[in-house]
Amino acid sequence: MHRIGVFVCHCGTNIAATVDVKAVAEAVREETGVVFSADYQYMCSEAGQTLVQDTIREQRLTGVVVCSCSPRMHEATFRKAAAKAGLNSYMVEIANIREQCSWIHKDMVSGTEKAIILARAAIAKVMLNTPLTPGKTPVTKRALVIGGGIAGIQTALDIAEAGFDVDIVEKQPTIGGKMTQIDKTFPTLDCASCILTPKMVDCAQNEKIHIYSYSEVESVTGFVGNFTAKIKRKARFVDEKKCTGCGECVEKCPMKKVPNEFNLGLDNRKAIYIPFAQAVPKVATIDANYCLMKKNGKCGLCSKVCGAGAINYDQQDEIIEEKYGAIVAATGYNPIKIDKFDEFAYSQSPDVITSLELERLMNAAGPSNGTLVRPSYLSKQDDHEAHPKTIVFVQCVGSRSTECRKGSKEYCSKICCMYTAKHAMLIREKYPDTDVYVFYIDVRTPGKLFDEFYRRAVEQYGVHYIKGMVGKVSPRADGKLDVQGSDLISNEQLHVTADLVVLATAIEPDKTARSIGTMLTASMDTNDFFTEAHPKLRPVESPTAGVFLSGVCQGPKDIPETVTQASACAAKVVGLLVKDELTGNPCVAHSDELMCNGCSACEKVCPYGAITYSDKEFRQPDRTVAIRRVASVNPAVCQGCGACTVACPSGAMDLNGFSNSQIMAEVDAVCR
Amino acid sequence: MQEVKDRAKQLLADGTVNRVVGWKAGEFSYDITPAVFTSAEEIDKDFIYNDFCAPNLSKYLIKESRKEGKLLVFLKPCDTYSFNQLLKEHRILRENVYVIGVPCTGKVDIDTVRAMGFQGITGMESDGENVTVHTLYGDKTVLKADTLGDKCKTCKSKKHVVYDELIGEDGEVNTDGARFELVEKLEKMTADERFEFWRGELSKCIRCNACRNVCPACSCENCVFDNPASGIQQRAAVNSFEENMFHLIRSFHVAGRCTDCGECTRVCPQNIPLHLINRKYIKDINEFYGDFQAGEDTETRAPLNAYTFDDCEPGIVYSRGGNE
């Protein structure tokens, strides 16, 4: 039998001025199940709460309705109060007779009448409430960071700083990511390696951080606080523990013609290699596709010269299983492939390059040792034609474009305007005799000191910015490039003879992001960027609890922004890991297996991947046993939106705290 | 069709399947019953496939495919859509089913024939073009096209979307949109006229559940209308509200899943054009969210379990005509 107590708050005159609170208290006393009702000056006050608690004890209440201000104000207050008096906190309902009644109505009669109806609805609902206990799950105090670029590094460092173990999984032989390939950073023009490599070293030396380089995440199971990941450590045929990174093996390796991915194929490396001097871990890796020993079993030079005996041609891939409380996606980006953009002749002329290639050409550790040369002259850098006299930069190559057939992206890649200004400026500074043209659609420079930077390129360095787009680049027989573009300001078609054309290529999420997203049941947009839990308020969390986003995998961003987000992400991870156990929201969905059809409709609409299916045996009414596919909800992952309850045609899915019967009881009560 | 019979016997004989789900001849030519055949003798005696075999067999597979051994089922083009949809919802175990697609040129509907004025129909024969009707009061031959039921008059597809083998030629998907003509006609009426129309139709409902029980999309283990806990359990259509409620909720539950097989209207003892309700959903979905045919494949997300950022707003309903 229900024993409901109803408490009507005056809220001073806030409610009492427009609602006859005594009449409300009296009216609800007539309701079936109500054994007590009272009005009181301030229900939320210490005394008001004591009144509730005393009544719960004296009247042995099974449910409490407080008619007061919005539940958004004091629901938690009254729930706590009830719990202290021994009543389950979810047996409390609030009737909002202030914000949604007394404050909007002027007339005492209709105000009172509505307050009574709202109270009845709350009573009808509380009669169907069931005591709920939030589930508790332990938290594994270790984080996994997928991707070891600047985003992953910063996130890992910050998590480690807070005292938690963190593993970085990086698919390349070294951490560092794209930033290692960049020469200088805008808008300060300081050297990228100079600021990045100390952080890489910090990672290596931090005892809380474990780096799995040359490794990939194979699978992830579990949920927030309790993930299990399988990590594949790809065989690098060099024992990481023994290798000292001396480079003797690289020196001796006879296989010299391997395209060097670090320099984007502008030069070559050996079959055994260390990507670059400051690599972390500084360990050699054998490229099995080129190694003579691996290919035909003849050579073994590296093994012979290795003093540490680190070479192991028989090394196998290794799978490591580890438990994590939180997972960070920091999978980064790549420039898109531009071989379908025939108009820019990228595939036809070596002197048409991407901006990232330009970074390598300008870098002291690059293929030209920092001297800007036309790639066609890389092998004859002394030639007087080697240095480009006229350089054309083309903006928005593959960005802001709907030409999906070419691999274009509809979004703005965000970083190109700034790095192009940087490139133009650096070139004009170092080689003042060079003419630099930048064809742009718009110049977008929001950011601290960004527009000033761009204006400096124009005003101090004399870079020619042309509002218009390049329509066509044609290589000439003499190796020069005819660039034809429009100048929309002067309404002319321009023809520039250039020595070098640099394409500001769009960036896209790394190809591995999609499969990692699937593994993590983290939602992604059509461009394969990870989706945030909330675009404004939860920008570094995935909708999947326990999965966090760091860096460009969430959307294009520059280095300062990446680092900001990486640290924010770490803060969120730490906020999770610092807890010993997670207290769930008990208002979650649950499936009645006896009614479930296993149709997967609920799974399709769940934004959190909280629903899984399994085949279960059921005793049929005719006493035979049948196997059916049924849904179950992981209460630790479910956030309680209720989308599944409506998608479910059989009504097997229901939501605690907002059940079908509760809402319908409220509907009935307000319509009575 | 002897070929169909022979193939069934062959597959039984070579052990590919241990039973056949097909159609069984009745007392007259038109009272066909879905049945399970386990031997060549049974097939010889009772199996039939002709222009009167309207029942869609796919829903039986929910139960049948969970039994021991593999079964053979014959599916007409429109039935294959239901089959696919049930596969998509994990209701049929595909590995236990051998599907043979059989051709269909539209099925003769007994109620349509009766509505043509025939009484005491003791038998019918179809040669594909014409149907000869034998009655207690004499014989007469009519055009087969005039005898088709609602589901066949506006056939959506003669193409089998799933099968292990095919008997006869595969046909084409019908894209002429003719099936939406009646829906369009209703849309053009005033709200009052539409209300009168539907009140007139739905007030005939006797809540026998034939539409629900025959519907391949209504495959719930326990229907909300049978479940006292659902809050909307109904034993009978007590009044006009409950008549509306049943058909509104039922159609909403199958929206985006209904393949438009037309069985609901075919079986309705009160001749209520229930398929129009489902077709309205299909038409709306096509117009609002792009063309979608439930059961066309087993992968595409149902329109109600999907969204795009720029879907139309519900206000689109208010900006359309037909509100005078």
Add this chain to the structure above:
Amino acid sequence: MQVNGEFRPLIVAFCCNWCSYAGADLAGTNRLNYPADVKIIRVPCSCRVNPMFVLRAFQRGADGVILCGCHPGDCHYTSGNYFTRRRMTLLFSMLDFMGIERERTRVEWVSAAEGAKFAKTMNEFCEAVAKLGENKRLEDLRCKK
């Protein structure tokens, strides 16, 4: 419902907890009037609203039903209101198809900051429904007093 010889509609408003319910609270905080005919039912997300709740409200005597949720793109649960949008578009289109007056149903996106919009929406909706008069087409006579 007749009050002093004047027809007053009964309006059931389903409001999502995170945006529209907060928007309704804000309307209250700012003392923005709207008719007492509106009774708000709180749901976690607009996507919690089952079509059967809407029909239930009409059955029990509501003259109009309005759903309020976060603006598309702002859903607390990322995607809930996108499903609501499809579901209710189709349901309301069907009600219209059945000849139920289309002005009796509405979906409106109201953010937590849009107290004024909430009040304005409710005023407009009440007026529109009042013009239609009593819900006769989806009523359940048993529930009439």
Add this chain to the structure above:
Amino acid sequence: MDRKEEILLISGVNVRKCMRCGKCSGTCPNYDEMEYHPHQFVYMVESGNIEPLLKSESLYKCLSCFACVERCPRDVEPAKIIEAVRLSAIRQKGANHIKAENVPELIDEDTPQQLLMSVFRKYSK
């Protein structure tokens, strides 16, 4: 229907998709011959400033090579707009070009009927 609507209808182009990058004009092989350039066609049609285009020789200078269509990053298809403006100009003059009663005298054994039909369709209102 006003001129702009007519052109948009004929071409089927959504000029609002243009982001003013100028790549069409950057790519146009007959740029210098034209008084108005592809991007201007798009812009001027969008702003309804169509009279100058109708009077300009540029209409007939476009080679219909479709380079602009191929290169446009937003799929605006400027050449179709130019073609539509051209058609619009022809239609405007149309009524004077050929009348039904003139057709019989044009018929001779060597002229395919189809040609006459298309001429009739294209050059009359």
Add this chain to the structure above:
Amino acid sequence: MMFRLPVNRLDDLFAAVSAVNSLYLPVDGNDGRASYKKWVEGTKLSSKLNTVRSAKDFFFPQTTNLCDFNVKDKEIEVIDIRADSEDFVVFGVRACDARSFTILDKVFLADPIDSYYATKREHGTIVTLACTRPEENCFCNVFGIDMTSPEGDAACWLTDEYLYINANTGKGTAFIDSIKALLEECSDEDVKAQQTTVKEIAGKLPFAGVSTDYFKKNTLLDIFNSEKWEKLSESCLACGTCTFVCPTCQCYDIKDFNTGHGIKRYRTWDSCMYADFTKMAAANSRNTQMQRFRQRFMHKLVYFPDNNNGEFGCVGCGRCLSRCPISMNIIKVIKAFEEE
């Protein structure tokens, strides 16, 4: 005593009856199917053999409000909502449906009497109409019903020129008295002639020779345990179509509906084909569709005759034959057993 009325004066007859009591008769709908409608000026009698739903509806409607009650804590107030019943006439009932009342009466008028049904029976006058063009589905003769001389309070025969009418009961006599001004007394020759012709057709009906002997000769348990049920029921959809169009099915369920300001207790037709039919607290007494399917036919062909001097619970109206979605029906069941 036979009376007649020229066919062209049928409307006058209906008008005269309607002037006193509500009159219901089969009317063609726009879909060509007949259903009972209340007569108003302009209503035309259907030319169809029979209605989709049976005349049972008038006496045992699909739903009946039984009473209202209000609950306040532990107090219950019961309100009898029955209004005074008015007399009514159902015209055009066929022989099969007329017989169904004999069967329903045995259920509802046996002790304890169902007062809701009894009241309706008391106030209703059934005027039957003899069949002239039976359908292939008709098999009333299997149960000894003569379609040419229907039961009911008064019976009618329709020829091209006249409507003949003859009273079977006191109520029927009263009915004829009430419209006597329109009628003329006549001989029964024309009626006899029509009966002879129609009986000849009836004798040739496809099911004229179907025998029910099997169900008389074999024991309940033998029939119950027969293996045939499995096969017969395998494609049953478990819908209630057969039950709801059946003139003799009489099972119902009692439900409460909370209106928000009181409880309405009502009864509705139920079907033994439904999974939750006679569901009890513990479970369901019939767990499989085979058992439920068997129940319906056992009831009509075995249980009911066992309790009612061998009278079958079926009148052969043929509705279930034409309406079953999967064309499984009582004739196929009878024939399957008779095969032995």
